Amino acid sequence: MKKDVKATLIIFIITAFLEIFAFNFSTWRSMASDTVTLAENVVTGEELTFYTEVFDINGPVKNVDVDLNVENHDLAYVSVILTDEGDKYEYSTPEYTVCNGIRRSGFSNIYPFDDVNTIQVKVRAEEGCIAHINSIKANAHISMDIKPFRVLIIFMILWFGYMICTHSFIHEVYLDEKKGWQKVVTAAFIIGFVILGSFISKADKVLLNNPWPHHSQYQELARNISEGRVYLEDQYVEPALMEVSNPYDTIALQAEGIPYSMDYAFYNGHYYVYFGIVPEMLFYYPYYKVKGVDLPNYKVMFMLYVMLTAGVFLSVSGLIKRYVKSLPYVFYIMICACTLFTANFVYLTARSDIYNVPILSAIAFTFIGTGLWLTSLNTEKKLLKRLYIAGGSFAMALVAGCRPQLLIISGIAIILFIFEDGIKKRRLFTKESLIETICFCLPYVIVAIPVCLYNYLRFGNILDFGATYSLTTNDMNHRGFNMNRLLRSLYCYLFQPVVINTDYPFLEASKVDGNYMGRFLYEYTYGGILVANAMLFSLWMGLVTGLKKAGRPVRMIVVFLVVSGIIIAGFDANCAGVLYRYTCDFAPAFILAAALMWMMYLDRSRNITDYMFASRVAYICFVMAFAYAFMTFISSASVVCLENDNRQLFYTIAAYFKL
Numbered sequence: 001m002k003k004d005v006k007a008t009l010i011i012f013i014i015t016a017f018l019e020i021f022a023f024n025f026s027t028w029r030s031m032a033s034d035t036v037t038l039a040e041n042v043v044t045g046e047e048l049t050f051y052t053e054v055f056d057i058n059g060p061v062k063n064v065d066v067d068l069n070v071e072n073h074d075l076a077y078v079s080v081i082l083t084d085e086g087d088k089y090e091y092s093t094p095e096y097t098v099c100n101g102i103r104r105s106g107f108s109n110i111y112p113f114d115d116v117n118t119i120q121v122k123v124r125a126e127e128g129c130i131a132h133i134n135s136i137k138a139n140a141h142i143s144m145d146i147k148p149f150r151v152l153i154i155f156m157i158l159w160f161g162y163m164i165c166t167h168s169f170i171h172e173v174y175l176d177e178k179k180g181w182q183k184v185v186t187a188a189f190i191i192g193f194v195i196l197g198s199f200i201s202k203a204d205k206v207l208l209n210n211p212w213p214h215h216s217q218y219q220e221l222a223r224n225i226s227e228g229r230v231y232l233e234d235q236y237v238e239p240a241l242m243e244v245s246n247p248y249d250t251i252a253l254q255a256e257g258i259p260y261s262m263d264y265a266f267y268n269g270h271y272y273v274y275f276g277i278v279p280e281m282l283f284y285y286p287y288y289k290v291k292g293v294d295l296p297n298y299k300v301m302f303m304l305y306v307m308l309t310a311g312v313f314l315s316v317s318g319l320i321k322r323y324v325k326s327l328p329y330v331f332y333i334m335i336c337a338c339t340l341f342t343a344n345f346v347y348l349t350a351r352s353d354i355y356n357v358p359i360l361s362a363i364a365f366t367f368i369g370t371g372l373w374l375t376s377l378n379t380e381k382k383l384l385k386r387l388y389i390a391g392g393s394f395a396m397a398l399v400a401g402c403r404p405q406l407l408i409i410s411g412i413a414i415i416l417f418i419f420e421d422g423i424k425k426r427r428l429f430t431k432e433s434l435i436e437t438i439c440f441c442l443p444y445v446i447v448a449i450p451v452c453l454y455n456y457l458r459f460g461n462i463l464d465f466g467a468t469y470s471l472t473t474n475d476m477n478h479r480g481f482n483m484n485r486l487l488r489s490l491y492c493y494l495f496q497p498v499v500i501n502t503d504y505p506f507l508e509a510s511k512v513d514g515n516y517m518g519r520f521l522y523e524y525t526y527g528g529i530l531v532a533n534a535m536l537f538s539l540w541m542g543l544v545t546g547l548k549k550a551g552r553p554v555r556m557i558v559v560f561l562v563v564s565g566i567i568i569a570g571f572d573a574n575c576a577g578v579l580y581r582y583t584c585d586f587a588p589a590f591i592l593a594a595a596l597m598w599m600m601y602l603d604r605s606r607n608i609t610d611y612m613f614a615s616r617v618a619y620i621c622f623v624m625a626f627a628y629a630f631m632t633f634i635s636s637a638s639v640v641c642l643e644n645d646n647r648q649l650f651y652t653i654a655a656y657f658k659l
Contacts (some may be wrong), residue, residue: 004168011162015155019146025659026063026109028141033062033139038121044076050123052136054081061116065140066098066106066133068125073129074100074647078108081120086113095124099651104658107142150656157623164330164619171615175320175332182329189333190309193340197305200349200633201298206645207352208298214263215354217273219294222284230457231270235261242269248468248475263354265458265469272458274466276358277451278365278401279304280431298352304360305349311367312340318374319596323554326604326649331618335595338535338622343526343629344587348581350633351640359584362403366588369395370409373416377427390439397447401454404465405571408564409589413440415560420553467575474521474577481574488516489573490566491528493583498527498628504654505643507631512578521577524637526628529583529590534624536590538597541617551598558593565589 021028034497038052061082070076077095089346098106119138125131163170176182203210208218220232227233240258241247253260260266263276273280279300287295316336322329346358372392379385396410399518417440418426428437452462459466492512499508509524530536542558550558568586576582601614634653636643642650 002105004163007168009160011158012155015151015158018154018547019151020144021303023150024146026107026145027144029062029109030140030142031285033060033141035140036061036138036474037135038119038138039133039136041135042133043101044123044125044133045250048125048129049549050131050133052121054118054120055138057116057119059115061110061112061119061138062140063107063109063138063140064121065108065135065137065142066121067097067103067135068106068123068133069100070125071130071132073126075126078106079122079124080110081122082110083117084112085115085117090118090120092122097651101648101653102655104145104655105651107140107165107658109659118327119534126428143653146655151429160330161619161623162315165616167612170330170438171328171604173329175327177317183330189337190313193309193337194306197349198302200346201302201305201352203350203633203642203649204352204640204645206640206657208296209328210297210354214261214652215297216294216299217264217354218280218284218300218357219288221273221280222288222294225280225285226289231272232264235264235268235271237269237271241266246350246475248471248477250314250471250473250475254373257570260471263470263472266471267459267466267467267469272466272469274470275354276361276402276404276465277454278398279357279361281401282361295526296352297354297357300357301349301360303350304357304364307364308345308360308367310450311364311369311371312336314371314606315339315367315374315592317593318371318378319592320599321378322374323551323596324599324603327599327602328604331598331602331615334618334622335598338593338625339427339591341629342533342535342587342591342625343632344529344533344580344584346629347526347632348584351581351641355581356584358402359581360405363584363588364408365395365398365402366406367592369393369399370412370592377416386436386439389436390443394443394447397444400447401451403585405568405585406588408485409561409592411564412557412560415553415556419556437575474519476575479575482518485516485518485520486574488514488520488571489568489578492522492525492578493569493573493586494566495532496525496528496531498532500631504657505634505650506635507628507637509635510635523577523579523581525583526632526635526637527576532628532630533587533591535557535598536594537592537621538601538618539590540603542597549606550597554596554600558596561589561593563591 036055036057038055039050042050044050064078064080066078068076076098079095080093080100082088082093083090093110093181096108121136123131123133123136149269162168210219217232220234224230224232224234239259241253244253244256244258247253247260247266250260250262261271265272271282271521283300283303284295297490313336316332316339320332324558345360348360348363369392372388372395376385376388376392396413399410419430426431455464455466456462458464459469470476492510496510496512499510500506501508507526510527512522512525514520526532530539539558539562565586568589572582598618602611602618604611634642634650
């Protein structure tokens with residue numbers, strides 16, 4: 001214990017050193033510089049650009065600091081024009097961005113070839129904006145900027161790294177939910193995750209008010225259902241739309257000047273909502289009936305995130321109780337956190353739009369249902385066992401009214417209740433388990449009846465969810481099946497490398513193109529899920545070890561989940577194309593499998609050498625997974641991003657990486 005205390009003190013000293021001398025490198029670099037004022041109290045004016053005079057410096061220049069405010073905009077752009085000892089002719093540095101209110105954003109180090117001969121600074125404002133420039137300085141003295149939150153993050157990364165990678169006491173504290181202090185700590189983490197989820201769901205300011213008409217479909221449907229309709233009366237249907245031979249060829253509609261409502265389902269002369277009905281009936285419709293006003297999408301996304309948090313902790317806890325002998329408590333929390341904050345789910349929560357509501361709904365119910373089924377297996381009392389089975393089936397059945405393709409994950413019940421101990425010892429579909437079998441099956445029937453009725457009222461077919469009637473970017477009725485397109489899409493979804501550069505916000509969209517001789521529909525992605533999310537590296541480790549040390553039930557579950565994930569990915573790729581949000585459809589299957597594999601590797605009852613190696617690899621993978629999730633949150637690959645919609649937050653975060 002004394003060794004751990006001493007190590008903690010050393011880590012704190014290292015953290016302080018990094019904060020003072022590394023992250024505040026510019027303070028020390030500029031300390032002995034002679035400041036030169038290049039301009040004061042000027043504006044960019046009607047020409048949108050201001051140039052300082054060309055100053056003869058004939059000496060070292062280490063930085064440029066611009067203090068300004070911009071009218072009608074948050075941003076201005078600064079570049080430096082130099083000649084130096086290595087360059088007789090002028091050259092210009094890349095522009096950097098200055099954001100109103102973020103003083104640190106006005107500063108930038110520059111790196112000329114030895115002494116600077118001449119210097120000129122250019123400030124550019126956007127169209128219709130005026131930048132009021134208080135001062136432009138070269139060799140400015142940069143004050144020290146100590147950021148406590150950065151200190152905390154670095155300290156925790158180093159401290160946990162040391163504790164996990166050495167034989168510290170942290171490995172001897174096992175998960176035991178009967179211990180009161182563990183209940184308190186777990187509750188505190190859950191509350192912390194919920195608070196963070198609330199912040200993430202509201203981070204993109206544009207999405208708080210449904211900026212595009214088709215993002216209000218659930219709100220429109222609530223009003224129409226309250227008046228006894230399942231179609232959208234307020235959506236005007238152009239007569240010409242009903243006369244065209246193929247109303248789902250939206251490119252033709254645009255070319256022929258026929259107005260249509262983007263991303264609505266169109267069928268038999270009416271517009272419908274093809275997004276799952278369950279979020280509507282759980283959130284939007286009751287809220288409208290009680291309060292008489294629309295429920296914003298971001299509030300629904302937050303509520304779903306809370307449900308996801310509960311489901312993740314329930315599922316991870318259930319897997320541990322069922323299949324792991326002794327897991328250190330720290331890894332229980334880390335697996336829960338890494339599952340909850342895997343990049344795909346962070347992306348969904350941060351993008352509070354209509355597309356992501358049914359996806360996050362299905363994911364939340366999948367984790368809740370899986371967790372309740374596992375809890376039933378770990379419960380001896382018959383009444384509770386039956387309630388957990390029924391609750392799990394009800395949650396899983398609701399997936400059909402959110403994102404039907406995720407229903408395939410319900411097949412995990414076949415392993416849990418029938419094949420885990422062999423078909424002769426199955427827990428359902430026997431005379432002795434009649435009540436449990438009814439508890440398992442009845443919720444699916446109860447949910448199926450209204451969902452099928454809703455489909456029938458809309459499209460005359462109980463199994464038609466309406467996706468093919470969507471007026472979207474392509475005609476989904478005629479896409480057909482194509483193996484070339486499928487394999488390309490699976491590569492993008494599963495294996496495409498991540499693109500990371502050295503400049504904030506670091507993560508870029510992966511390149512998705514090629515010589516496919518047809519229409520290959522895609523949006524930006526952030527790399528394939530099996531190579532981007534480091535939490536899933538345990539699946540690669542499983543390929544190497546052959547799952548030999550895992551028991552038969554674990555092998556069956558992992559194989560089933562991986563195959564299910566591939567099937568869902570293939571379904572999405574063939575039906576819709578390559579979109580990053582669709583990776584969230586198959587992410588739960590892969591993540592549950594990966595979480596179970598990590599539990600196997602981190603089981604303290606294993607050989608101590610193998611366990612310590614696994615714990616070190618796991619820690620590195622978890623840190624990488626959190627870093628990737630963070631980068632998807634700040635990335636600017638999409639038009640809808642923090643850089644465009646919440647510049648204050650975007651550049652506040654940027655300041656944490658400015659040395």
